Amino acid sequence: MPNTEKKKKIQTVSQKKRIGLILRWILAVFLIAFSIFPVIWIISAAFNPVNDLATQQLIPENAGFDNFVALVNTDIFPFFAWLWNSIKISVLTTVLTLSLTTMAAFAFSRFRFKGRQGLLKVILLVQSFPNLLAIVALFSINKQIGDVFASLGLNTHAGLIMVYLGGAMGMNIWLMKGYMDTIPRDIDESAHVDGANDWQVFSKLILPLLRPILVVIGILSFIGTYGEFIIARTLLTKRELQTVMVGLQIYTSGQYTQNWGVFAAGALIAALPIMIIYLVLQDQIVGGLTRGAVKG
Amino acid sequence: MENRKSTSSSIKKMISSVSSIFIYIIIVAVDLVLGYLTYQLIVLDYIPLAIVFCLIILLITVSFLIPKLRHLKWMSIGLSAWLLFSIFPILFTIYNGFTNYGDGHLISKALAIQQINKQKYLPESGKSYEWIAYRSETNDYLLWLKDTDGQTSIARTTESGADDLIFEVVPGENGIGELDDDGAPKTIEGYTRLNKITASTDENLTNILFGEADQTIQVRSPSEAAELVPLYEFDPETDVFTDVRNGKEYFDIEGTWTSVDGKELIPGYSDVIGFRNFVDFATSPGLRGPLVTIVSWNFMFATFSLFLTFSMGLLISVIYNDPGFKGKKILQSLLLIPYTIPSLITILIWRGMLNPNLGIVNRVLEAVIGISPDWFNNRYLAQIAILIVNMWLGYPYWMLVTSGALQSIPQDIYEAAEVDGATGWQRFWRITLPLLLVSVGPLMISSFIFNFNNFNLIYAFINGGPPIPTAMTQAGYTDIIISYVYNLAFASGRGIQYGYASAISVVLFILIAIMALIQFRFTNMWEEVGENA
Numbered sequence: 001m002p003n004t005e006k007k008k009k010i011q012t013v014s015q016k017k018r019i020g021l022i023l024r025w026i027l028a029v030f031l032i033a034f035s036i037f038p039v040i041w042i043i044s045a046a047f048n049p050v051n052d053l054a055t056q057q058l059i060p061e062n063a064g065f066d067n068f069v070a071l072v073n074t075d076i077f078p079f080f081a082w083l084w085n086s087i088k089i090s091v092l093t094t095v096l097t098l099s100l101t102t103m104a105a106f107a108f109s110r111f112r113f114k115g116r117q118g119l120l121k122v123i124l125l126v127q128s129f130p131n132l133l134a135i136v137a138l139f140s141i142n143k144q145i146g147d148v149f150a151s152l153g154l155n156t157h158a159g160l161i162m163v164y165l166g167g168a169m170g171m172n173i174w175l176m177k178g179y180m181d182t183i184p185r186d187i188d189e190s191a192h193v194d195g196a197n198d199w200q201v202f203s204k205l206i207l208p209l210l211r212p213i214l215v216v217i218g219i220l221s222f223i224g225t226y227g228e229f230i231i232a233r234t235l236l237t238k239r240e241l242q243t244v245m246v247g248l249q250i251y252t253s254g255q256y257t258q259n260w261g262v263f264a265a266g267a268l269i270a271a272l273p274i275m276i277i278y279l280v281l282q283d284q285i286v287g288g289l290t291r292g293a294v295k296g
Numbered sequence: 297m298e299n300r301k302s303t304s305s306s307i308k309k310m311i312s313s314v315s316s317i318f319i320y321i322i323i324v325a326v327d328l329v330l331g332y333l334t335y336q337l338i339v340l341d342y343i344p345l346a347i348v349f350c351l352i353i354l355l356i357t358v359s360f361l362i363p364k365l366r367h368l369k370w371m372s373i374g375l376s377a378w379l380l381f382s383i384f385p386i387l388f389t390i391y392n393g394f395t396n397y398g399d400g401h402l403i404s405k406a407l408a409i410q411q412i413n414k415q416k417y418l419p420e421s422g423k424s425y426e427w428i429a430y431r432s433e434t435n436d437y438l439l440w441l442k443d444t445d446g447q448t449s450i451a452r453t454t455e456s457g458a459d460d461l462i463f464e465v466v467p468g469e470n471g472i473g474e475l476d477d478d479g480a481p482k483t484i485e486g487y488t489r490l491n492k493i494t495a496s497t498d499e500n501l502t503n504i505l506f507g508e509a510d511q512t513i514q515v516r517s518p519s520e521a522a523e524l525v526p527l528y529e530f531d532p533e534t535d536v537f538t539d540v541r542n543g544k545e546y547f548d549i550e551g552t553w554t555s556v557d558g559k560e561l562i563p564g565y566s567d568v569i570g571f572r573n574f575v576d577f578a579t580s581p582g583l584r585g586p587l588v589t590i591v592s593w594n595f596m597f598a599t600f601s602l603f604l605t606f607s608m609g610l611l612i613s614v615i616y617n618d619p620g621f622k623g624k625k626i627l628q629s630l631l632l633i634p635y636t637i638p639s640l641i642t643i644l645i646w647r648g649m650l651n652p653n654l655g656i657v658n659r660v661l662e663a664v665i666g667i668s669p670d671w672f673n674n675r676y677l678a679q680i681a682i683l684i685v686n687m688w689l690g691y692p693y694w695m696l697v698t699s700g701a702l703q704s705i706p707q708d709i710y711e712a713a714e715v716d717g718a719t720g721w722q723r724f725w726r727i728t729l730p731l732l733l734v735s736v737g738p739l740m741i742s743s744f745i746f747n748f749n750n751f752n753l754i755y756a757f758i759n760g761g762p763p764i765p766t767a768m769t770q771a772g773y774t775d776i777i778i779s780y781v782y783n784l785a786f787a788s789g790r791g792i793q794y795g796y797a798s799a800i801s802v803v804l805f806i807l808i809a810i811m812a813l814i815q816f817r818f819t820n821m822w823e824e825v826g827e828n829a
Contacts, residue, residue: 017620021620021621024615024616024621027615028616028627031612031627031631032627032630032631034688035630035631035633035634035688035692036630036633038634038642038645038646038649038688039633039637041645041649041656042645052654053648053651053654053655054653054654056656100373100374100377101374103370103371103373103374104370104371104374104375106370107367107368107369107370107371108371111366111367111370113365113367116367121816123378124816125809125812125813125816126378126382126383126386127382128745128808128809128811128812128815129386129805129808129809130749130751130778130808131381131382131385132749132751132778132782133389133749133778133781133801133804133805134385134386134388134389134801135782135785135786136389136392136785136786136794136797136798136801137384137385137386137388137389137392137798138381138385140388141345141380141381141384141385141388144337144340144342144345145345147340147342148333148336148337148340149333149336162377162380162381163381165377165381166377166378166380166381166382166385167381167382168374168377168378169374169375169377169378169382170382173374198366198370223638226638227638227639227640229640229752229756230751230752230755230782234786245638245640245641248640248641248644249640249644249756252644252647252648252756256648257648257651257654260648263644263648264645267641267644267645270638270641271637271638271641274636274637274638275633275636275637278632278635278636279629279632279636282629282632286696286700
C-alpha cells in the first residue's frame with residue numbers, strides 16, 4: 001500500500017516537472033520571438049522589392065536583391081564609402097588603442113613609482129564621464145588643431161581617431177593591467193638577470209602571453225568604435241567622410257519610409273560584421289563584458 | 297675565450313649606445329614638430345591648447361631623458377592622448393560653463409573691437425556725390441564722383457586694399473580717356489564703364505568702401521554715394537565705446553558693451569561671466585521650465601531602464617538555469633541577438649517598426665485590437681516606447697551577467713534552505729537575490745550611469761520629441777539632460793549657447809562623479825590596486 005502512494009508522489013513530481021518544462025518552452029518561444037523579430041523584419045525588408053514601410057510583408061513576394069543593387073547605384077547614399085570609412089577608423093583605432101594601453105599597462109603592472117595608484121584611480125574616475133558631455137570642447141580643440149595642422153582637424157579621419165584614443169586609457173587599462181598582474185613577475189625577473197632590458201621583457205616574454213586579453217580588448221574597442229555615432233557626426237560634416245552609423249542615422253531623418261527597403265539593406269550589411277564577431281567570439285566577449293564594461 | 301666575450305659585450309654596448317642615440321634623435325624630432333605646432337597655436341591665440349601641448353612636450357622629453365622616470369616612457373603617448381582628449385576637454389567645459397560663449401559672443405575681444413569699429417554712418421556734414429562705376433576684368437572697381445559743387449574725382453580700391461586712393465580726374469593720367477558732358481571719363485584703361493542698370497544691380501558695389509581709410513565713400517543708392525565715418529569711437533584705456541552721434545557711452549560688462557539704459561553693441565566677445573549660467577539654470581523660468589521635466593524624466597528613464605532590463609535578464613537566467621533544460625545554449629544564443637547588433641542600427645529599425653502610421657507594430661495592433669497608439673507624438677506613449685526599445689536592447693547584458701553570477705552562488709546554501717523547508721519563492725528572495733545584488737551591484741550602478749547618459753537612444757529614436765510647447769529652448773518630453781545639452785550647443789535655429797550648455801554639463805559631471813564614487817565604494821577596485829603594491 002505505501003508503495004503505491006510513493007509511486008503516485010513520484011508521478012506527480014515528474015508531472016509537475018513536465019508541465020514546468022512545457023511552460024518554459026512556451027515562454028522561450030515568446031522570448032525568442034521578441035528578441036529576433038526586429039532582425040527578421042529587417043532581413044525581410046532588405047529582400048523585399050517593395051521599398052515602402054507601409055506595405056512590407058513578413059514574407060516578401062518576389063524576394064530579390066533589388067535593394068542591394070540600389071545601395072550600390074545611388075549617389076545620394078554613398079553607403080560603401082561610409083562602410084569603408086567605418087572599418088578603416090575602427091581598425092586603426094583598435095590597433096592604436098591596443099598599443100597604447102598594453103605599453104601603459106606594462107608600466108602600471110611592472111614598475112613601482114610614486115603616484116601609481118592615484119593615477120590609476122584618476123584614469124578610472126575620468127572615464128566615467130561620457131566624452132559626449134565635453135563635445136563642445138572636443139569640437140573646439142579639433143578645430144583649433146586643424147587651424148594649425150589641417151590634416152588632424154575637423155573633417156579628417158585622423159582627427160576623429162585621435163579623439164577616440166583619448167578614451168583608450170580607462171577601463172581598457174584596468175582590464176589589461178589586471179590580466180598582466182596574473183603573469184608571475186618571476187618570469188621577467190629571471191629575464192632581467194639574464195641581461196634582458198625592459199623592452200625585451202615586454203615584447204618577447206609578456207606580449208605573447210597577453211593574447212587572450214588583447215583579443216577581448218581589441219574586439220570591444222572595435223565594436224565600440226564601429227558603433228560610435230555622435231562624436232563622428234559632430235566632427236565629420238562632409239558626407240563622403242562620414243561613418244556608416246552617422247550615414248544611416250542621417251538617412252532615416254529624411255523620407256526613409258519610402259526608401260525603407262534600401263535602408264534595411266544598408267542596416268543589414270552594416271550590422272553583419274559585428275554580429276558575426278559576436279556570435280563567433282561570444283565566450284571571450286562575455287568574459288570581457290562581465291568584468292565591468294557596458295555596451296556603448 | 298675571454299677576448300671573445302669582451303668583444304661581444306662591447307658590440308652589445310655599441311648597439312645599445314647607437315640605439316640610445318637613435319632615440320635621442322627621435323625625441324628631438326618629436327619635440328621640434330610639437331614645438332612648432334605649439335608656436336603656431338600661440339600665434340593664433342589658442343593659449344590653453346598651447347599650454348596642453350607644452351605639457352605633452354615636457355612629459356615626453358622628461359620621461360625619455362630621466363632614467364628614474366622610465367615608467368612614464370611607457371605611458372607617454374597614452375597619457376598625452378588622455379590629457380589632450382579626456383582631461384583638457386573636461387577642464388575646458390568647466391571653464392566654458394563660466395563664460396557667455398555662444399551666439400553673439402563667439403569671438404575674441406580684439407576681433408569684436410575690430411568689428412564694431414567697422415560700423416559706419418553718414419554724418420549730417422558728410423559729403424554726398426553723384427557716381428558712375430567702372431569695373432575691371434578682375435573685379436576691381438573705380439568710382440567717378442561728382443560732389444554738389446561740381447568737383448569731380450575718382451576713388452578706387454583694389455582687392456588687397458593696399459592702395460585705396462582718391463585722385464583728380466585728369467584726362468591722360470592714370471589711363472583716363474576723354475570726358476563726357478558731365479566730366480566723367482568715357483573710358484578708363486583696363487576698366488569698363490557700367491551703365492546705371494548694371495551698376496545698380498551689382499551686389500558687390502554697395503559693400504565696397506572706396507577711397508582712403510579715414511575718408512571712405514560708399515554707394516548708398518543708384519543716385520548717391522556718400523562719405524561715411526565710424527559710428528563708434530573706442531578708448532582702449534577705459535575700455536569704452538562712444539557713439540559719435542550722441543555721445544552715449546557703452547561700458548564693457550561681461551563681454552558685452554552696454555550703455556546705461558541697457559542698449560548693447562553687437563557683437564560681444566566671449567568672456568568670463570561667473571556663476572550667471574548656473575544662476576539662470578536654477579532661476580530663469582524659461583530655462584528652468586523644461587529642465588525640471590527633463591531632469592525628472594532623466595532619473596525615471598534610467599531607473600526604469602535598469603529595473604526592466606535587469607529583471608527581465610534575471611528572470612530568464614533563473615528560469616533557464618536548470619541543467620535539465622535542453623537547448624539552453626541555443627536559447628541563449630538566440631536571446632543574445634539584440635546585443636550583437638550595433639545599438640544605433642536597432643534603434644533605427646525600431647523607429648520604423650513603431651512608426652504610428654506605417655509601422656508593423658501599429659498595423660498589427662490596429663488589426664487585432666483596433667487601436668493605433670501614436671508613439672511619437674504623445675508624451676507618455678513616447679516614453680513607454682523608449683523603455684520598450686531599451687528593454688530589448690539591454691536585457692541580454694543582464695542575462696549574461698546574472699547567469700554568470702548565479703553559477704557562483706554555492707549550491708549547499710540552497711540545500712540547507714531546502715532542509716529548513718524554504719519554498720522556491722523564499723529561496724529566490726532570501727538567498728538568490730541578496731547574494732546576486734552583492735556581486736552585480738557595482739555593474740548596476742555603471743549600467744545606471746550608462747542609461748542616465750544614453751544619448752543615442754533618445755536622439756536617434758525620437759530626438760527628444762514630442763516638443764515641450766512652453767519651453768523657450770528646444771526641449772522635448774523625452775529629452776534627457778545630455779540630449780538637451782547637445783541641442784542647446786549644436787541644434788541650429790534658436791541659437792547656440794555653448795556657455796549655458798557647458799554649465800549644465802558641469803552639473804551633470806558632478807552628478808556622475810557622485811554616482812561613480814558610490815560605485816567605486818561598492819567595488820573592490822580600490823583594493824585591487826593595492827594588492828600588487
